Amino acid sequence: MKRIYGAFAYSRGPIDACHWARAVPDAILTAPPAEGRIRTRVAVIGGGYTGLNAALHLAEDGEVVTLLDAAFPGFGASGRNGGFCCLGGSRATDRQLARYGDPKDVRRAEKAAIDHVSTLLDRLGIDADRQDHGEAIVAHSPAMAASLPALAEEFAKDYDTTPRVIAGDEMAANGMAGHWHGALSVPLGFSLHPRKYASGLLRAAQGAGVTVHAESPVTRIEQSGGTFTLTTPNATVEADRLILATNGYTSEDIPSWVRARTLPAQSSVIATRPMTDEELQAQGWTTRQMAYEDRRLLHYFHLTPDNCMVFGQRGGLITSAANDARVALHVRRDFDRAFPAWRGIETPSTWSGMVCLTANLTPYCGPIPGMPGAFAAFGYHGNGVAMGSYLGMILADLAADRSPRAPLPAAFSALPKRFPLGPLRRAWLAAEYGWAQLTDRAA
Ligand SMILES: Cc1cc2nc3c(=O)[nH]c(=O)nc-3n(C[C@H](O)[C@H](O)[C@H](O)COP(=O)(O)OP(=O)(O)OC[C@H]3O[C@@H](n4cnc5c(N)ncnc54)[C@H](O)[C@@H]3O)c2cc1C
Numbered sequence: 001m002k003r004i005y006g007a008f009a010y011s012r013g014p015i016d017a018c019h020w021a022r023a024v025p026d027a028i029l030t031a032p033p034a035e036g037r038i039r040t041r042v043a044v045i046g047g048g049y050t051g052l053n054a055a056l057h058l059a060e061d062g063e064v065v066t067l068l069d070a071a072f073p074g075f076g077a078s079g080r081n082g083g084f085c086c087l088g089g090s091r092a093t094d095r096q097l098a099r100y101g102d103p104k105d106v107r108r109a110e111k112a113a114i115d116h117v118s119t120l121l122d123r124l125g126i127d128a129d130r131q132d133h134g135e136a137i138v139a140h141s142p143a144m145a146a147s148l149p150a151l152a153e154e155f156a157k158d159y160d161t162t163p164r165v166i167a168g169d170e171m172a173a174n175g176m177a178g179h180w181h182g183a184l185s186v187p188l189g190f191s192l193h194p195r196k197y198a199s200g201l202l203r204a205a206q207g208a209g210v211t212v213h214a215e216s217p218v219t220r221i222e223q224s225g226g227t228f229t230l231t232t233p234n235a236t237v238e239a240d241r242l243i244l245a246t247n248g249y250t251s252e253d254i255p256s257w258v259r260a261r262t263l264p265a266q267s268s269v270i271a272t273r274p275m276t277d278e279e280l281q282a283q284g285w286t287t288r289q290m291a292y293e294d295r296r297l298l299h300y301f302h303l304t305p306d307n308c309m310v311f312g313q314r315g316g317l318i319t320s321a322a323n324d325a326r327v328a329l330h331v332r333r334d335f336d337r338a339f340p341a342w343r344g345i346e347t348p349s350t351w352s353g354m355v356c357l358t359a360n361l362t363p364y365c366g367p368i369p370g371m372p373g374a375f376a377a378f379g380y381h382g383n384g385v386a387m388g389s390y391l392g393m394i395l396a397d398l399a400a401d402r403s404p405r406a407p408l409p410a411a412f413s414a415l416p417k418r419f420p421l422g423p424l425r426r427a428w429l430a431a432e433y434g435w436a437q438l439t440d441r442a443a
Helices: 049-060 103-124 142-146 148-159 194-207 277-283 321-338 384-399 426-442
Strands: 036-045 065-068 135-138 164-167 182-186 211-213 220-224 227-232 235-244 263-271 290-293 300-303 309-314 349-357 364-367 374-378
Touching: 036 049, 036 227, 049 065, 049 194, 049 235, 049 374, 049 384, 065 235, 103 148, 103 194, 103 384, 142 148, 148 164, 148 182, 194 211, 235 384, 263 321, 263 426, 309 321, 321 349, 364 384, 374 384
Parallel strands: 036 065, 036 235, 065 211, 135 290, 235 374
Antiparallel strands: 135 182, 164 182, 220 227, 227 235, 263 309, 263 349, 290 300, 300 309, 364 374
């Protein structure tokens, strides 16, 4: 398995102190490794929201499904994200999206993706600590605050919603006292506990008949006469159909078509211990809304039901225990600036993981060229809780030769281009972060 980051990124090191693992430890998400010769109708590689949604919906429709994860279901971004079930997935502007069709198709899919997770949680009876208060975009400068009314109009037009502008002097009354100059409150999306959602999906998929194997990295894929043969350390899995759901943890050579079509980027998160009501009041941030900043190198944060503040931002360019520790200190420094009254509050949880970018700036969901019967979805640009779940469900239909049961925007069917620089393409991130830092400062 060829990967573009060091081994630490793919180990359990980055999740040793993950907040979400306190309620749902790795052991709850695990399953026996694949062994011997296995025959299945559909093989799913990757047990995050994409793979679990694909597997669940296929099994519910009567298909025989085997899901393989290199570590365990929920090991990747799905078990360690910020918990925002929110709009997003694409980073393309309306102008860029217009190349493929009506940009509004993508906006509709973003909303449909949130509704999909919402319906799924209800249907499967998953208690994932859902808090239904939508999201707030907080302005990091007076100039950005001045642009909030225009942003409100854009959201209203794009998502047929009614956002509310909160002026700087109204922030405290809205439970949003921090170092921000205003906010746009959008009544779409909800926060959840990522691992409670993942474990609920896992149980539902197993209950529907999916055979799940952890500790089963697929190291080779061959296709002959319409049959895929997957190799793991202790098993050979034969399947008629294949779904690749590995997103930011994709290997360059599994299969070779994906080489340089994904750009994994790290995101780093910290979480406080549970705070008392008095501690929340001392800072004045008491809203249960998810919040993120209106800049390119943004912070994202929300209070959990038991009053832990989860606070994340982009991670580093290299991966090692020492670097993760350094980045966690940066995140803590930014947290202290944002919430000065919480300077003394401990942050026992720090963790990091991989999001997945594409050169098209859109997710991809469709067939893998040159491999009839194989399908993939990836590239949610750090917003895959809703979109990964939604496209996973659509993958189930594609793999079963059915029309998607939910709209698939044409922009997500365009084949992702390869990033230049091959294995050295992380250099794009350095350039992008540098440029974003300059433009954020100027705004
Ligand atoms: C720190 C962080 C914070 C985030 N915050 C948010 C947020 O708040 N809201 C939001 O919408 N999105 C967020 N995201 C992004 C979101 O979590 C992801 O987009 C989403 O979880 C992707 O799901 P997935 O199933 O496609 O991939 P993943 O959950 O990453 O799963 C991929 C799986 O594939 C497995 N795998 C890889 N290669 C192989 C192989 N060869 N054989 C077998 N298995 C393999 C891995 O072990 C892994 O379990 C965040 C991501 C990170 C890292």
